[in-house]
Amino acid sequence: MTEKEQEEIFGQWLKAYKALLFKVVRVYAFDTDDQDDLFQEISIQMWKSIPQFKKESKVSTWLYRIAINTALNWKRKGKKHFEGRKEVSEAEHILRLSAEEKDERLDWLYTEISKLNPVDKSLTLLLLDGYSYKEMSNILGLSESNVGVRINRIKKHLINRSEKLNTHGI
Amino acid sequence: MEFEELKKIWDTQNNKPMFIINEEALHRTIQKKKNVASWISDINEISLMLIAIVTSAFLIIKNLDNDNIYAFPPAIFLLLTGLYVLVGRIKRKKNENRFDRSVIGDLDHAIANTEFEIKRAKTFVWWYILPVMIPSFLNMMMNDAPLLTWVLVFAALVLSFFVVRWGLIKSQMPRYRNLLSLRKKLLEDVENTDDLMATNAE
Numbered sequence: 001m002t003e004k005e006q007e008e009i010f011g012q013w014l015k016a017y018k019a020l021l022f023k024v025v026r027v028y029a030f031d032t033d034d035q036d037d038l039f040q041e042i043s044i045q046m047w048k049s050i051p052q053f054k055k056e057s058k059v060s061t062w063l064y065r066i067a068i069n070t071a072l073n074w075k076r077k078g079k080k081h082f083e084g085r086k087e088v089s090e091a092e093h094i095l096r097l098s099a100e101e102k103d104e105r106l107d108w109l110y111t112e113i114s115k116l117n118p119v120d121k122s123l124t125l126l127l128l129d130g131y132s133y134k135e136m137s138n139i140l141g142l143s144e145s146n147v148g149v150r151i152n153r154i155k156k157h158l159i160n161r162s163e164k165l166n167t168h169g170i
Numbered sequence: 171m172e173f174e175e176l177k178k179i180w181d182t183q184n185n186k187p188m189f190i191i192n193e194e195a196l197h198r199t200i201q202k203k204k205n206v207a208s209w210i211s212d213i214n215e216i217s218l219m220l221i222a223i224v225t226s227a228f229l230i231i232k233n234l235d236n237d238n239i240y241a242f243p244p245a246i247f248l249l250l251t252g253l254y255v256l257v258g259r260i261k262r263k264k265n266e267n268r269f270d271r272s273v274i275g276d277l278d279h280a281i282a283n284t285e286f287e288i289k290r291a292k293t294f295v296w297w298y299i300l301p302v303m304i305p306s307f308l309n310m311m312m313n314d315a316p317l318l319t320w321v322l323v324f325a326a327l328v329l330s331f332f333v334v335r336w337g338l339i340k341s342q343m344p345r346y347r348n349l350l351s352l353r354k355k356l357l358e359d360v361e362n363t364d365d366l367m368a369t370n371a372e
Binding site: 014018047052053069098103140142155165 | 172173175176177179180183186187188189191192193196267268269270271272273274276352355356
């Protein structure tokens, strides 16, 4: 694959799947510098993965796997990342918050997801984006039955939390 | 709120992206960072290969014009270890670009690889330094090698020892600790769920 072809595919993927990447970034990184840094890491891994993509899965499944894996590894490299923070802050920002009107209910949902443990965060993202248990199991490496049990627990938890949210009137 | 309602809230963001990407800056960053690999591993492997090749070439050239057959086994052994490091490096580079594993599968694979690297680095004295040092020193003693040869061979061995220790302390051990801690964090809850499911099945 030539670099030009790789660049073209990268551009297409970025355009078509940026919402997917943003979701992972927002669930795993909380301030703008961190979100910028994580987005850069995911983009670089996405770029590197292009020649390896054999069309055996959907592009979105492939990208979710890369994005979640990168986010977990990015958390693991927390210290290094912190040391590089200065460099990130001084560099030009890649992400800018869109001027769209804020949706309080969506903000609430993100806050709730970000409170979950790392595996449940990933499962919730996949669940809300309509992935099957089998796809989730392939992406994360858990058994389908384990995915099922956890999904039931996550659903119950989110529904419970939403009832409290309704009581408090957002 | 029912789960379907939560999903509707979630789906609202698909038509109004929450961020705007500065594509030019992203492109520049990717160009700058795409080839940056783990430089400690790179330095470690390249140094070991260089030390092996240079020392081996030195032993061969020094002994070409005399019939000292004892000089050649350590030289060949050094070349073989250089080759071994090269094969390991190619394998590692290939693995760096694998994206088809699951998240937990990738983590387990990374842990197994790091365990192997640590074991290799910790036993380095036994499989590299001693087998090279003993025949080299015997050979130099039998041939009354000049002081410079002693110093160079000794320095090469000491240098390779420190390069490997440095890689172990600065790169492999911290990486291993981080991987284990992430695995623990990720799987603690998964294993608890598995145990619970097994108990329920009984």
